[in-house]
Structures are given as structure tokens and as C-alpha cells.
Amino acid sequence: MAKHSVIESTTELRRSPAAHLDQLMAAATVTGQRAVALREIAFSTQISLRAVPGSAGHQALAQATGVGLPQQVGQVSGDVSGTAVLWLGPDEFSVFNAAGEDLSPTLEAALAEHEGQVTDLSANRTVLELTGQAASLVLRKSCPADLHPRSFAVNQAITTTLANVPILLWRTTENGWYLMPRASFTEHVVHWLVDAMNEFASEPVI
Amino acid sequence: MMLIDCPNCGPRNETEFKFGGQAHVAYPADPHALSDKEWAQFLFYRKNPKGINAERWVHAMGCRKWFNALRDTVTYEFKAIYRAGEERPALQSTDGGTR
Ligand SMILES: [Zn+2]
Numbered sequence: 658m659a660k661h662s663v664i665e666s667t668t669e670l671r672r673s674p675a676a677h678l679d680q681l682m683a684a685a686t687v688t689g690q691r692a693v694a695l696r697e698i699a700f701s702t703q704i705s706l707r708a709v710p711g712s713a714g715h716q717a718l719a720q721a722t723g724v725g726l727p728q729q730v731g732q733v734s735g736d737v738s739g740t741a742v743l744w745l746g747p748d749e750f751s752v753f754n755a756a757g758e759d760l761s762p763t764l765e766a767a768l769a770e771h772e773g774q775v776t777d778l779s780a781n782r783t784v785l786e787l788t789g790q791a792a793s794l795v796l797r798k799s800c801p802a803d804l805h806p807r808s809f810a811v812n813q814a815i816t817t818t819l820a821n822v823p824i825l826l827w828r829t830t831e832n833g834w835y836l837m838p839r840a841s842f843t844e845h846v847v848h849w850l851v852d853a854m855n856e857f858a859s860e861p862v863i
Numbered sequence: 864m865m866l867i868d869c870p871n872c873g874p875r876n877e878t879e880f881k882f883g884g885q886a887h888v889a890y891p892a893d894p895h896a897l898s899d900k901e902w903a904q905f906l907f908y909r910k911n912p913k914g915i916n917a918e919r920w921v922h923a924m925g926c927r928k929w930f931n932a933l934r935d936t937v938t939y940e941f942k943a944i945y946r947a948g949e950e951r952p953a954l955q956s957t958d959g960g961t962r
Binding site: 730745746747749801802815816817818823 | 875924
């Protein structure tokens with residue numbers, strides 16, 4: 658009997674939404690006083706959690722994430738180095754893990770029969786990282802949110818818009834941001850950012 | 864740009880919100896008992912006041928939650944914002960409410 662060839666793992670076949678824009682993003686890098694750089698964080702884990710605060714499901718999930726659940730707008734439980742949970746709404750959260758750890762089984766087991774929802778949405782959003790002295794200035798060309806450190810501290814995240822499309826915006830460091838548009842907006846957002854970064858390559862006109 | 868004070872997210876640009884029509888339009892207790900005219904009234908007929916209007920809004924680009932607002936249709940000012948399911952608040956004053 659002929660031996661069937663079996664694909665052991667599909668991991669090698671994966672293609673991230675911004676993979677084909679890699680060179681474009683790298684070429685747009687600006688160095689110096691007004692530095693700004695853009696890259697994709699590919700294949701992270703993103704899990705949507707739905708549970709009403711005060712419910713048994715909410716309690717179970719808060720325990721299972723290992724970092725709790727954020728309680729109000731802007732809050733992030735945990736941080737970008739491990740597992741983080743972003744607040745999307747009073748009863749909606751997004752679990753993020755850059756290393757791509759499979760967190761679903763643990764969360765699903767914890768929620769069990771309680772009211773709520775655990776959905777793996779890892780392919781839903783593209784994760785783009787914008788870093789550098791001028792990163793906030795690039796965002797300010799289009800994002801309507803108040804990005805001043807006074808109202809947008811490190812490790813805070815909100816839902817807002819960039820280039821007229823909805824994004825999750827997460828300040829991971831003083832000069833670093835994670836931008837998470839839905840995957841189908843990747844092309845649009847990356848091209849908009851590359852265009853917006855361009856002016857910082859030349860001296861400011863005063 | 865006008866800021867609208869989402870009950871969950873605080874003040875955000877109006878472009879993040881969508882208007883959802885008149886608030887407090889109750890679904891008929893027994894829709895089958897309604898005449899065609901009454902059903903049409905429920906479905907399509909809404910107030911169009913000059914002044915304070917109770918309206919539904921949704922923070923579409925934010926927390927995606929619905930809430931109610933009292934808005935002055937003359938000045939566009941939001942005079943009060945309250946959660947879905949809450950009673951329409953009595954306005955203490957009709958002076959500015961928009962941030
Ligand atoms: Zn909101």
C-alpha cells in the first residue's frame with residue numbers, strides 16, 4: 658500500500674496579512690531626530706471574551722487569563738511581554754499573546770457552562786507596530802483620540818479610528834504603539850502609514 | 864468637532880458615533896391587535912421636535928454599546944446622556960451640555 662504523505666503542520670503554510678508589505682514598511686523607516694518605523698507582529702494569539710462583570714463566567718475568565726480582566730475603558734491587564742487583556746467594552750475583551758500561545762483550551766475550560774463566550778479571533782486583526790520619536794506625530798495626522806501621555810499612558814488601549822477605519826490602539830511603550838486594524842484593512846492602513854511617515858524623513862519646514 | 868460623552872468610554876469625537884433614531888419607542892404589547900395604520904405608526908412615525916429630543920445613539924467605533932441622549936435639535940447640544948433602559952432624566956437646565 659502506498660504511503661500517504663501527510664502535512665505534519667500547517668504552520669509553515671501560514672501567510673500573515675502584511676507579509677507582502679514587509680519591504681515597503683522596512684524602506685519607509687526614518688532614522689534620526691524624527692525616527693519612526695513600522696513592522697508587523699505576525700501570528701499573535703487574539704481571543705475575544707464576552708462576559709458580564711459580576712457574573713460567574715466573568716469571574717472564571719478573569720482567573721483563567723492569569724492577569725485578570727480590565728475593568729474600564731483604556732485599561733489593559735498584563736502587558737505586551739506576555740499575555741495581555743484589552744478592554745473593548747463593558748462585557749467584551751480581547752486577549753493578546755504575541756508569542757502565539759494557544760490560550761483557547763484553558764479559557765474555554767474555565768468558562769465551561771457559564772454564560773459568556775470565548776472565540777479565537779487570531780486571524781481577525783493585523784498587528785502593526787509603530788515605533789520611534791515621531792510615532793505619535795504620525796498617528797496624530799489621522800487618529801481622533803487624545804494621544805497625549807496625560808490622557809493616554811503606556812499600556813493603555815482603546816478602540817478608535819485611523820485613516821477612517823476602526824482600529825485597536827495600544828500604547829506599548831512611551832514611543833511605541835500597536836495598531837490593530839481588521840485584516841482586510843491591512844493594505845489600506847499600511848499604505849496610509851508609509852505615506853504619513855514620509856514627511857518625517859526630511860527636515861521640518863519652520 | 865463635537866465631543867459626545869459615551870457612558871462607557873467618556874468624551875469621544877462625534878465621528879465615532881451613529882444616530883439611532885427616537886428613544887423610548889416601546890414595542891407594542893400585542894402587535895397582532897394593531898391595525899395596519901397603528902402598525903405603520905409604530906414602525907415609521909417619529910417625533911421631529913424643534914428643541915429637546917430623546918434619542919438613541921451607538922458608540923459604533925468604540926465600545927459598540929447603545930445609550931440614550933437628550934439633544935437640542937436647534938443647537939445640536941447634548942443636554943443629557945443616560946444608559947439604555949434608564950428613565951428619561953428631567954432636565955435641570957437647558958443651558959449647554961456638550962463638552
Ligand atoms: Zn463607548
